[in-house]
Amino acid sequence: MLFQAALNLRDSGILTTLDKAGKQGASPEEIAQSVNLNHYAIQLLLDVGLSSRIVYQNGERFLLGKVGHFLLHDKMTRVNMDFSQDVCYQGMFHLNEALEKSQPSGLKVFGDWATIYPALSQLPDAAQQSWFAFDHFYSDAAFNEAFRHIFLLNPQHIYDVGGNTGKWAMCCAKNDEQVNVTILDLPQQIALAKKNIENAGYSERINGYGVDLLTADQLPGEADVWWMSQFLDCFSEEQVVHILKLIGKSMKPDAQVCIMEVFWDRQPFEAGALSLNASSLYFTCMANGNSRFYHSRVLYDCLRKAGFYVQQDIDNLGLGHTLLICKRLPD
Numbered sequence: 306m307l308f309q310a311a312l313n314l315r316d317s318g319i320l321t322t323l324d325k326a327g328k329q330g331a332s333p334e335e336i337a338q339s340v341n342l343n344h345y346a347i348q349l350l351l352d353v354g355l356s357s358r359i360v361y362q363n364g365e366r367f368l369l370g371k372v373g374h375f376l377l378h379d380k381m382t383r384v385n386m387d388f389s390q391d392v393c394y395q396g397m398f399h400l401n402e403a404l405e406k407s408q409p410s411g412l413k414v415f416g417d418w419a420t421i422y423p424a425l426s427q428l429p430d431a432a433q434q435s436w437f438a439f440d441h442f443y444s445d446a447a448f449n450e451a452f453r454h455i456f457l458l459n460p461q462h463i464y465d466v467g468g469n470t471g472k473w474a475m476c477c478a479k480n481d482e483q484v485n486v487t488i489l490d491l492p493q494q495i496a497l498a499k500k501n502i503e504n505a506g507y508s509e510r511i512n513g514y515g516v517d518l519l520t521a522d523q524l525p526g527e528a529d530v531w532w533m534s535q536f537l538d539c540f541s542e543e544q545v546v547h548i549l550k551l552i553g554k555s556m557k558p559d560a561q562v563c564i565m566e567v568f569w570d571r572q573p574f575e576a577g578a579l580s581l582n583a584s585s586l587y588f589t590c591m592a593n594g595n596s597r598f599y600h601s602r603v604l605y606d607c608l609r610k611a612g613f614y615v616q617q618d619i620d621n622l623g624l625g626h627t628l629l630i631c632k633r634l635p636d
């Protein structure tokens with residue numbers, strides 16, 4: 306209820322009105338002139354905001370507090386709140402069923418799919434926008450830094466596994482005029498990515514390969530770098546091992562597998578770990594029922610089981626991302 310109240314304080318314009326009022330603050334009557342709510346609703350939201358320390362009060366006037374300031378202006382907070390509201394909130398009611406069945410039971414609020422991934426291109430507008438804004442906010446922040454490490458490997462051809470809308474592929478093509486990139490993703494997703502790539506003018510060097518990594522027997526094998534960003538967290542531990550083994554048997558022996566992930570144990574701030582563990586419930590209830598943001602030890606274990614070792618382990622890219630550069634163990 307507090308989350309919904311905070312969202313309504315933000316979306317009704319009350320926080321914006323208080324922000325504009327500055328140190329003077331505003332009375333409920335003054336706020337009523339710029340928001341579309343009656344006196345009862347404004348007063349109630351202000352009182353909840355007061356108790357939640359989103360706003361504070363000086364005499365009859367209300368002022369924006371620090372928490373309110375961040376709810377209004379901080380991009381990460383906005384992206385997180387919109388994702389919670391538009392993608393997760395309704396479906397989370399079904400968490401107990403999801404936990405019991407290992408199925409994303411909350412996804413039924415949007416339609417009838419086994420996982421959220423083939424549904425991404427068909428979600429209701431607000432859910433789709435908030436999903437992509439959330440995904441891109443976190444991975445985009447790390448792409449430029451990660452790029453510097455990847456290009457020291459001097460790749461000629463990169464496979465972007467789970468390349469989504471093509472953002473990493475385009476980042477590579479923009480920063481290196483020679484490199485070719487192939488996006489491997491579900492066919493529905495490749496169709497979306499292709500449009501973005503055409504619009505950006507990179508169709509000659511960026512291709513798409515539609516594939517379901519869980520059912521494919523073999524993958525193409527030209528790449529010298531296999532890139533996976535925020536991808537393996539979409540799968541259970543058994544599926545991660547399966548995908549890594551599939552890549553292992555398809556790749557050139559000297560190719561490198563580069564995994565960029567957010568691990569909850571590698572966060573520089575405790576709030577980051579809390580946020581990741583809580584966000585894992587999205588995977589449980591909405592995405593697939595069986596994956597999560599992992600502890601780094603779990604992924605190391607999967608890599609070992611699939612026949613890989615970690616050559617480089619680089620923390621704190623972007624907003625708490627880790628880059629693992631891996632090679633296949635000799636046969």
Ligand SMILES: C[S@@+](CC[C@H](N)C(=O)[O-])C[C@H]1O[C@@H](n2cnc3c(N)ncnc32)[C@H](O)[C@@H]1O
Nearest residue numbers: 422444467468469490491494517518519534535
């Ligand atoms: C969380 S997004 C990662 C996006 C992107 N790599 C980034 O860093 O922003 C996961 C991607 O994996 C793809 N995906 C999920 N399941 C898949 C499967 N079974 N086979 C192939 N791709 C899959 C989804 O379509 C989606 O584009």
